[in-house]
Amino acid sequence: MNQELLVTGGAGFIGSNFIRYLLKNTNCRITNIDALTYAGNPSNMSGFASKGNYRFFQVDITDKVALTQVFDRTYDIIVHFAAESHVDRSIENADTFLITNINGTHNLLEKLLEGKAKKMVHVSTDEVYGSLNQHDSAFTEEHPVSPNNPYSASKASADLLVRSFYQTFNLPLVITRCSNNYGPYQHPEKFIPKVVYNAINNKQIPLYGDGLNIRDWLFVEDHCSAIYTVMNHGKAGEVYNIGGSNEMTNKDVIHSILNYLGKSNDLISYVTDRKGHDRRYAINSNKIKTQLGWKPNTSFEKGLKQTIDWNVNNKTWVEAALRRSDLS
Ligand code: NAD
Ligand code: TDX
Numbered sequence: 001m002n003q004e005l006l007v008t009g010g011a012g013f014i015g016s017n018f019i020r021y022l023l024k025n026t027n028c029r030i031t032n033i034d035a036l037t038y039a040g041n042p043s044n045m046s047g048f049a050s051k052g053n054y055r056f057f058q059v060d061i062t063d064k065v066a067l068t069q070v071f072d073r074t075y076d077i078i079v080h081f082a083a084e085s086h087v088d089r090s091i092e093n094a095d096t097f098l099i100t101n102i103n104g105t106h107n108l109l110e111k112l113l114e115g116k117a118k119k120m121v122h123v124s125t126d127e128v129y130g131s132l133n134q135h136d137s138a139f140t141e142e143h144p145v146s147p148n149n150p151y152s153a154s155k156a157s158a159d160l161l162v163r164s165f166y167q168t169f170n171l172p173l174v175i176t177r178c179s180n181n182y183g184p185y186q187h188p189e190k191f192i193p194k195v196v197y198n199a200i201n202n203k204q205i206p207l208y209g210d211g212l213n214i215r216d217w218l219f220v221e222d223h224c225s226a227i228y229t230v231m232n233h234g235k236a237g238e239v240y241n242i243g244g245s246n247e248m249t250n251k252d253v254i255h256s257i258l259n260y261l262g263k264s265n266d267l268i269s270y271v272t273d274r275k276g277h278d279r280r281y282a283i284n285s286n287k288i289k290t291q292l293g294w295k296p297n298t299s300f301e302k303g304l305k306q307t308i309d310w311n312v313n314n315k316t317w318v319e320a321a322l323r324r325s326d327l328s
Pocket of ligand 1: 008009010011012013014015033034035036037038039040041059060061062080081082083084085086100104123124125126155177178179180181182187
């Protein structure tokens with residue numbers, strides 16, 4: 001039997017890549033719901049509707065009434081991506097982060113409680129663990145949750161709600177915590193596509209603080225395959241870390257991009273640090289590798305080239321995304 005899936009946030013970066021992955025590799029029947037905020041882009045879904053096993057609703061997960069129409073069937077699985085996702089915006093104003101990331105997640109949990117879905121994968125982030133020092137071991141699933149910015153606090157709050165619904169109601173809920181993703185269709189407010197866009201336009205590239213903050217980069221398709229693995233084999237009540245074991249300083253990432261594009265490092269402009277800027281993220285993915293058999297397939301070198309080329313070849317898409325976000 002083909003699985004009946006509800007994907008939230010499928011017009012965003014990872015959600016749209018995930019649906020593309022499903023349409024290519026599986027026979028799942030997919031319902032995609034997305035509020036189409038500044039980050040949700042209808043063109044990310046182009047071609048999806050031509051597949052008979054796909055439908056889309058423009059629905060805000062914080063709107064309980066609107067959500068009801070989507071539950072005209074019982075879903076085998078909800079894969080929950082929808083969120084406000086940009087740390088800098090959450091520092092400016094956290095309102096929508098709390099409403100979408102916490103209340104929106106709660107509304108979906110209520111649907112599971114009503115028996116409208118049989119399982120949910122809650123897509124979370126390594127940021128809920130807080131920050132590591134240089135010599136600390138990578139985050140395992142046992143690391144305490146200690147978020148340092150409003151975005152990660154809202155994601156951690158959602159994680160705790162999910163945990164509580166598992167403990168209290170024994171609902172089949174699984175949490176994934178992934179490191180920084182990069183790849184096609186990522187919004188140009190985020191680091192890697194922003195660096196590419198500025199570089200090709202000979203604009204200064206803002207590098208926060210000393211540029212030595214470390215992120216553990218994972219190609220988006222590897223994140224998608226990990227979620228598909230967890231969706232099918234993850235155990236209820238468990239948390240699974242997902243990472244690329246690919247730690248890089250921000251400065252080194254910029255150098256790699258500028259080098260590939262044949263641009264000068266003089267484009268780098270050191271700017272005031274992000275408030276509460278987490279120093280280092282590093283993910284230990286041993287659990288998903290040993291228990292569920294997942295592994296990433298794309299080297300950073302290959303994934304980065306593909307991402308840079310995509311951004312260079314899709315300048316119109318990037319500029320439209322910037323305009324929609326009042327960033328152009
Ligand atoms: P994104 O900002 O590109 O996409 C988010 C999507 O959610 C958009 O399409 C937006 O329209 C939609 N959305 C926002 N509020 C909504 C609401 N109230 N109702 C319905 N839809 C709404 O984000 P992304 O980078 O694709 O991240 C997806 C998920 O993965 C998020 O939960 C994020 O926390 C998590 N995550 C992201 C990364 C990363 O590096 N990007 C890493 C780990 C985890
Ligand atoms: O202009 C910039 N200059 C800069 O130096 C921007 C936008 C970022 N940075 C730095 C800040 C971070 O150390 O680059 C690093 C990456 O920044 P972001 O792309 O904003 O990602 P980050 O804050 O690490 O969060 C991302 O990974 C975890 C996603 O946006 C989150 O949704 C995810 O949960």
